[in-house]
Structure formats: structure tokens, C-alpha cells
Amino acid sequence: MESTDAAGKLRRVLRRLNIGTALAVLATATLTAGAASADTAHRSDRGRLVSVQHVTTLAAKEDAAAALAAAGYDGSAVRFGVDAYRLVYRTVDPGGRPTTASGLLVLPRGGDHELRTVSFTHGTASYRPDAPSSMVKVGFVSSPAVTYASAGFAAVAPDYLGLGTGPGLHPWMDVPSETTASLDMLRAARAFVPRTGRALGHDVLVTGFSQGASAAMGLARALQAGDDRWFRLEAVAPVSGAYDFRHAELPALLDGSLDPKSSVLYAAYLLVAWNRLHHLYDSPDEVFRAPYSSTVEALFDGAHTGPQLFAGTPDAIDALLTPHGFEMLRNPTGRLAEALRVADSTCDWAPRVPVRLYAADADEQAADANTDHCEAALRSHGVDVAVVDLGAPDFAGSRHLGSNVAGTAAVVRWFGQLR
Missing domain, CATH: 3.40.50.1820 (Alpha/Beta hydrolase fold, catalytic domain)
Known part of the structure; x- marks a missing residue:
């Protein structure tokens, strides 16, 4: 009832105000509406x-x-x-x-x-x-x-x-x-x-x-x-x-069972993209060898083509990853382990179809x-x-x-x- 009354009052105010003032009122109302109201709006807008x-x-x-x-x-x-x-x-x-x-x-x-x-x-x-x-x-x-x-x-x-x-x-x-x-x-x-x-x-x-x-x-x-x-x-x-990245894909990628160049690209993409999401490292030189440590993150900015990715990365994973980078992927812990748990759960349910x-x-x-x-x-x-x-x-x-x-x-x- 309170939210309905508040919305009605806001609409009456907006009708009496010019556009600039109305936007200011609307912004203030949005900021003070509370997380629950914002979440409801986001869901309804999806x-x-x-x-x-x-x-x-x-x-x-x-x-x-x-x-x-x-x-x-x-x-x-x-x-x-x-x-x-x-x-x-x-x-x-x-x-x-x-x-x-x-x-x-x-x-x-x-x-x-x-x-x-x-x-x-x-x-x-x-x-x-x-x-x-x-x-x-x-x-x-x-x-x-x-x-x-x-x-x-x-x-x-x-x-x-x-x-x-x-x-x-x-x-x-x-x-x-x-x-x-x-x-x-x-x-x-x-x-x-x-x-x-x-x-x-x-x-x-x-x-x-x-x-x-x-x-x-x-x-x-x-x-x-x-x-x-x-x-x-x-x-x-x-x-x-x-x-199953943790128990199937990463082991094969690291031990050379898969195509070497694809393994380089997937390892780089995983670390760069997931660092943005989960903060896996503080500096790229912790996980990537020079000279790639100064260039690899920029390659995955959405503006570089496939040929540019191929040209800007090594042909073997040994030339890409530092010992710490290898260890992170070989034995994931902390945030990486949790992110992998989520990614690797897609078959852990019972479809009824x-x-x-x-x-x-x-x-x-x-x-x-x-x-x-x-x-x-x-x-x-x-x-x-x-x-x-x-x-x-x-x-x-x-x-x-x-x-x-x-x-x-x-x-x-x-x-x-x-x-």
C-alpha cells in the first residue's frame, strides 16, 4: 500500500513540473526507493x-x-x-x-x-x-x-x-x-x-x-x-x-592433449575474463610471461579480430603462462575454484525432457x-x-x-x- 501511494504522489508531482525538474525528482525517488524496489524494476524491465x-x-x-x-x-x-x-x-x-x-x-x-x-x-x-x-x-x-x-x-x-x-x-x-x-x-x-x-x-x-x-x-x-x-x-x-573445465578441459589443455594454439587462447581468455569478474590476480605479470603480460589483456577488449589474437599470442602454453599461472589452473583454489564450481555445474541437475x-x-x-x-x-x-x-x-x-x-x-x- 505504501509503495502504491508513493507512486501515485510521484506521478501527480511530475505532471506539475517541467521536464528537467521532473527528471531530478525521479532520480531522487529512484535513489531512495530501496534495493527491493530497484530489483523489482530490473526484473520487470528484462x-x-x-x-x-x-x-x-x-x-x-x-x-x-x-x-x-x-x-x-x-x-x-x-x-x-x-x-x-x-x-x-x-x-x-x-x-x-x-x-x-x-x-x-x-x-x-x-x-x-x-x-x-x-x-x-x-x-x-x-x-x-x-x-x-x-x-x-x-x-x-x-x-x-x-x-x-x-x-x-x-x-x-x-x-x-x-x-x-x-x-x-x-x-x-x-x-x-x-x-x-x-x-x-x-x-x-x-x-x-x-x-x-x-x-x-x-x-x-x-x-x-x-x-x-x-x-x-x-x-x-x-x-x-x-x-x-x-x-x-x-x-x-x-x-x-x-x-567440466576443472576436471576435463583444464587438465587436457595444460598437458598438451588439445590443439596448442587453441589451448593458449582459451587459457588466456579464461584468466583475463575471469579476472575482471572474480579478481584472480593483481597484475598480469603474475600469470602471463613477458612480453604477453603487457599486451594480452588488451587483446580481449572486443575490438581485436581473430587474426590479431593469433598474431598476438604464443603458439605454446609454456610461452604464455608463468609457473604461478600454471599452478592456478592446475590446482584451482579460492575465487577461481568457486567460479569453476559454478561453471561446471551445468549438468548437475535432472531435466524432465x-x-x-x-x-x-x-x-x-x-x-x-x-x-x-x-x-x-x-x-x-x-x-x-x-x-x-x-x-x-x-x-x-x-x-x-x-x-x-x-x-x-x-x-x-x-x-x-x-x-
Whole structure:
């Protein structure tokens, strides 16, 4: 009752004041409203559309199939042309403060009025324009969304925080913020789709690749927990995830079992991004060797391209990490251990929907043990999870990247069968 009365008084005051004075009153009211009121406002604002930009149209199914083929993807599931949009929406940062993020929405040019939704969360990127919503043409990152939409689904692909048009730096492998950004992207898509004459149904099929596999599991868990009143989880199908960084990915990365250059980039990204979140070190020279200690943090500012990252980092992890850096990753303690516990908990629950884990043989970037550990964790909760072996797919000489191509083709077929 008190908050309702206060809000009414504030509205009456604002009507009598000029704009400048009104803003001052509003700012004062906001500062004194209390943390509970602020949190409520932030929650109610999450997923609200800020802007929409039409990105591209592939008018006919032949156009969509040709675009996917040119990007190296399988177009056999294509049934429709597609329209693609960049959505900018309100969400929260890792500290729960209001921010914005962007994402790609792709809709079929045909099919049902009420669309089933596929959420696809993408793999690792550090350069802002490499995010899905920045697509100029159909490419590696945007092809999964085009695949799902051209098969008749509404495809929702969040950029995450700090990528695309989102402000700030990207908090890599931060599952809580990946989850909120993904859930709020679904809400933004639901708000926009009626403008196209369609609607989003309740069911969400969740998938993601690499970094996005953990993000997918985080989103799936949030949906099952009822974090949104409209959407409900229908199935989960992550591809080639690093589900257990502490006990699977980091040991393989440090002992040379994985591709050396990828290991360098992932180790650097983890330490830089998580230091921003969790304060793991005071100075970069504690964990990075010279000359990289003076340059590596700047490489992950969202403005450096993939080739610049490759050129600015060594080819072997021994040349990157100090003995202390090695020890931190080999035997995590304190803040790092706690952050890893959170990141590695994405399979530690019991989905009540069909679950499939997709993985390639001898993946050179995501250690095979990641999928094994995820399967074991899910089975420990009584989940009848299926592991789908994608074999040895190749894309640009990489089985890891190839698993995104092969996994997308397999997942879209499976999602189509679930109806």
C-alpha cells in the first residue's frame, strides 16, 4: 500500500513540473526507493525491446539452402525462406545491474502461425562483430539459426553480453550471465514476433555449441525451474561443450592433449575474463610471461579480430603462462575454484525432457572427457541421456568446428521428429 501511494504522489508531482525538474525528482525517488524496489524494476524491465533492425531476407527456400551450402552447412532440412532481425533488448550484467544486449532472430517465411522456438547459443567469440546478430551474409556463426528457421522454427540466437552491440566487455564462460542474456533474448523475441503476424508458442528447444553448450544447459535449467512464466522447456541438445573445465578441459589443455594454439587462447581468455569478474590476480605479470603480460589483456577488449589474437599470442602454453599461472589452473583454489564450481555445474541437475549430448571423436578443442562427465552427472540424477557420436567431421581442418556443422544438421532433424 505504501509503495502504491508513493507512486501515485510521484506521478501527480511530475505532471506539475517541467521536464528537467521532473527528471531530478525521479532520480531522487529512484535513489531512495530501496534495493527491493530497484530489483523489482530490473526484473520487470528484462527482455524489453530497445530496437529492431531487419538484417536480411532469403526469400525462397532455394535461397536459404544455397546460402547454407555456401557457408559449408547442410541445407537438406530447409523448407522455407527466412527473415533475419537484430534485436537489442534490456537485460542484466553479471552483477545484476541493468544493461543491454543484442541477438539474432530468424523467422521462417511460411509454416505455422504459432512457432516453436529454438534457442541456439553460439561458440567462443571475442571480436564484437563475430556475434550472430552482426551477420552481413550467412556464415559459420549465423548458419545454425538460419538452419532452424528455414526448417520452420523461430530461431533465437543471443550474442551474450559485450558482443554484437552490447556495451562493456564479454564475460566469457560466465554461465549465470549467459543464462540471463539468453532468457531475456527469448522474451524480446516474443515481444517482437507479433509485429510480423506470427506468435511464439510456449515450447523452447534448447541447443548450443562449445561455449554455447554450457550456456544452453544453463538456459534449459532456468526454463525448467520456471524462471519465465510463458516459455517451457521441450528438449535439450548441446554440442561439443566444455562442461567440466576443472576436471576435463583444464587438465587436457595444460598437458598438451588439445590443439596448442587453441589451448593458449582459451587459457588466456579464461584468466583475463575471469579476472575482471572474480579478481584472480593483481597484475598480469603474475600469470602471463613477458612480453604477453603487457599486451594480452588488451587483446580481449572486443575490438581485436581473430587474426590479431593469433598474431598476438604464443603458439605454446609454456610461452604464455608463468609457473604461478600454471599452478592456478592446475590446482584451482579460492575465487577461481568457486567460479569453476559454478561453471561446471551445468549438468548437475535432472531435466524432465529429452536430452541428447552431441560430440565429435577426438575433438581438438573440447576434451572428450567433458561429454563423458556431463553424461555421468546427468545419469547420477536418473536422466536417461543419449550421447550422439558425430564421428570426425571437418570444417576448415577442425573437428571441433566441424561438430557445429554436423551437430546442427543432426539436431534440426531430431527437433523436427519431437513434434
